[in-house]
Amino acid sequence: MNYRFAGRMKRVPESFLGELFRVSAVPGVISFAGGLPASDCIDVDGIAEAARQVFAEEGRTALQYSTTDGYLPLREFIADRYRxxxxxxxxxxxxxxxxxxxxxxxxxxKIFIDPGDAVGMERPGYLGAIEAFSFYEPVFHAVPLEEDGPDLAVFESVIRDHAPGLFYGIPNSQNPSGTTYSDRKRRAVAEILEGSETVFYEDDAFGELFFDGRPRVPVKRYIPEQTLISGSFSKIIAPGMRIGWIYAPAPILREFNLAKQAADLHSNLLCQAILNRYLRTHDLDGHVRRVAAVYGEHCRLMCDLLDDLMPAGMTHTRPEGGIFLTAALPRGVSSMEVFHDGVREGVAVLPGVPFYVDGGGKETIRLNFSAVGAEEIVEGMHRLARVMHRLV
Ligand SMILES: Cc1ncc(COP(=O)(O)O)c(C=O)c1O
Incomplete structure (x- = not known):
């Protein structure tokens, strides 16, 4: 049968990730390749109790259809937390x-990109965004990430010369690099954008998870009408609930609402009600502090072991928060080799390739430090060190 799939399907990057995850999901392999929060950090009992209360007190409404914008008490909770x-x-x-x-x-x-439109991205960029955007056939313009945020000269020329409708960035503990924009670069990004027609998409999946607990100033603070923020409960409560949000100016939100209605009418109301109940009966700040402390310890441990065990020429970022760091391999070592040899040695890493819209990433790997415990980090880093010393 010749299935006549839409032409846009050919524009989506080949998902070799599925294959990588299959290969690395072998029993005994310690995986730094994924991006899961620690299962131990999910408060199963607390969420179960919140669910029990929702079924008992508002089961009939929570199991009904609802409005596209979402459960009002939960939206109020989120807005209040921003304030x-x-x-x-x-x-x-x-x-x-x-x-x-x-x-x-x-x-x-869906609402910003026509085929051929310019879209700005960080380099490396979050592969989930690259995949999602690619369906709408943009032309990507990548801006290299430096230690403290985007290369401002390139950023300025992308905004000026290509006038993208959207620039997608992750100022807090970026995926995959772990980089956080400095305060200076946040202001500079806003200044460059001001007066342009580019909307800054500020993905804030990790902003709650700074190891020092200090919130960073969002770019939205400087250019509120030009910025939309997305946030998520995945990394701080539980990804299986599938609840995130968009915080955006009214004209943008209207378009989102239309697009969302066509996609799925509304998000799972039962989960929204359970989550709202949980948030209002638990100490979210305390919970987030505990999760960030665990990830901070894991991150320090991984960074120290990378410093101590890996061959000369291998460098890595030192994240201030989040769940990922990126390591640059010694010259001549390929990330795919490290992946395949790693799996044979019992350790999985993620090659940097899918994070680059313009080639690149062949000499970098992403390492996740949230899903694995301290003992596994120690053992996994020793396995990775053996692989690296063989390959250099
Ligand atoms: C930067 C970033 N944005 C968005 C997401 C999507 O997460 P979710 O749909 O669970 O909120 C992820 C997932 O890891 C991510 O790393």
Whole structure:
């Protein structure tokens, strides 16, 4: 049968990730390749109790259809947290619940990107965004990430010369690099964008997870009408609930709402009600502090072992938060070789390739430090060191 798939399907990068995850999902392999939060950090009992209360007290409404924008008490909780944590004047009207923040990437692409449109991205960039955007056939313009955020000269020329409708960035603990924009670069990015027609898509999947607990100033603070933020409960509560949100100016949110309605009418109301109940009966700040402390310890341990065990010429980022870091391999060592030899040695890493829209990533690997315990980090880093010393 000749299936006549739409032409856009050919524009989507080949998903060799599925293959990589299959290869690395062998029993006994310690995986730094994925991006899961620690299972131990998910408060199963607390969520179960919240679910019990929802079924008992609002089961009939929570199991009904609902509005596209999402469960109002949850949107109020999110808006209130923006006001208290970040001093942003958010209201529930500016919040749209989505099915994980991954959905907001798809919806943003749907409402902002026509085939051939310019889209700005960080280099490396989050592969989930590259995949989601690629369905809408943009021309990507990549801006190299430096230690403290985007290369401002390249950023400025992309905005000036290509006038993208959207620039997608992750200022806090970026995936895959772990990089955080400095305060200076946040202001500079906003200054460059101001007066242009480019909307800054500020993906804030990790902003709650700074190891020092200090919130960073969002770019949205400087250019509120030109920025949309996406956020997520995946990394701080539980990814299986699939609840994220968009915080955006009203005209943008109207388009999101239309696009979301066509996609799925609304996000799972039962989960929204359970999550809202959980958040209002538990200490989220305390929970986030505990999760960030665990990830901070894992990150320090991984960084120290990389420093101590790996061959000369291998360098890595030193994240201030989040769940990923990126390592640059010694000259001449390929990330695919490290992947394949690693799996044979019992350790999985993620080659950098899918994070680059313009080639690249062949000499970098992404390492996740949230899903694995301290003992596994120690053992996994020793296995990786054996692989690296063989390959140099
Ligand atoms: C930067 C970034 N954005 C968005 C997502 C999507 O997460 P979710 O849909 O679970 O909110 C992820 C997942 O890892 C991510 O790393």
């Amino acid at each position: 208290r944590r970040l001093g942003l004047p958010a209201t529930a009207d500016e919040i749209q619940i989505v099915n994980g923040s991954q959905q907001s990437l798809d919806l943003a692409a």
